[in-house]
Ligand SMILES: CC(C)=CCC/C(C)=C/CC/C(C)=C/CC/C(C)=C/[C@@H]1[C@@H](COP(=O)(O)OP(=O)(O)O)[C@]1(C)CC/C=C(\C)CC/C=C(\C)CCC=C(C)C
């Protein structure tokens with residue numbers, strides 16, 4: 001059979017194995033908790049999550065990095081447009097660098113992976129270019145879906161569903177199993193809301209307020225006070241309200257974990273528990289998100305693992 005010569009560009013790309021290894025490396029360096037969670041998954045799923053992680057991280061860095069901070073929003077918008085065109089080529093099976101090789105292989109392995117959440121995430125990054133305030137929670141919720149709920153949608157396709165648990169439940173009789181989409185989005189939104197609460201001070205220093213302005217007004221707290229870092233009783237009340245709302249999303253998300261495949265429930269429980277503990281850290285810091293960064297130590301993150309395993313088996 002006639003063998004077509006490979007084009008030089010394809011030839012210079014990494015093998016799939018090397019490509020996944022590069023994604024693993026980036027994930028391990030950038031996101032310790034995610035990385036830890038992925039180690040609890042079978043190798044195929046773990047590799048796919050690394051490839052997706054790298055794509056998401058790169059998308060985020062197009063607008064949120066040292067290099068991006070030196071560019072104007074028109075240029076950044078053009079970068080996002082080019083990135084979106086490249087995304088279309090990835091879904092058409094055409095990688096352009098080594099990280100792409102891993103994602104193209106993942107898209108190939110998981111045909112249910114849909115391009116739309118990837119597009120939506122780019123749209124979320126676009127929002128950061130043209131707005132630095134959110135009037136209502138509804139507007140913030142849309143932002144959170146785009147930059148984080150989308151990650152839930154992408155990863156749920158990789159993790160897959162637990163069909164035997166589905167079939168055993170009398171409630172599901174006669175219904176084809178479906179992915180717990182709403183809950184997956186909820187975990188992304190919960191994480192993003194938590195992230196926003198943790199980073200209030202950092203964002204304020206960049207002139208950004210993600211907390212809905214309607215909430216500030218409701219608690220009689222002003223933008224100027226937020227920029228000054230006023231941590232009084234009004235602020236504490238406002239923060240208690242925000243924390244309660246974020247926790248509702250964690251609770252909603254956790255109801256979907258039972259429907260995930262056996263080999264993915266443990267990591268997702270671990271992820272959900274440890275990330276939600278950042279909210280506790282904020283409370284322990286007396287809601288001072290202006291000068292102190294709330295965090296969960298590695299030791300505490302590790303302590304979640306046996307509890308998460310038990311929940312994965314029992315719930
Ligand atoms: C455990 C698991 C399977 C994780 C998925 C890992 C993955 C692909 C993560 C991508 C994260 C990423 C780089 C997104 C880009 C946009 C962004 C920065 C979003 C925020 C992440 C935190 O990043 P970080 O704090 O490092 O950012 P800065 O340092 O502030 O720049 C987000 C908060 C989004 C995180 C969202 C998720 C991990 C979604 C979780 C949902 C699931 C795993 C679905 C579970 C399924 C059910 C049914 C509950």
Ligand SMILES: Nc1ncnc2c1ncn2[C@@H]1O[C@H](COP(=O)(O)OP(=O)(O)OP(=O)(O)O)[C@@H](O)[C@H]1O
Pocket residue numbers: 030031032033034191195270271272273274275
């Ligand atoms: N257990 C988790 N479950 C779900 N998402 C998580 C979890 N841990 C971290 N994340 C998300 O992944 C991001 C990167 O994780 P990482 O381990 O880097 O923690 P971090 O809180 O961002 O701290 P740092 O950036 O200082 O390492 C987090 O900010 C968070 O949005």
Ligand SMILES: [Mn+2]
Pocket residue numbers: 030031
């Ligand atoms: Mn981080």
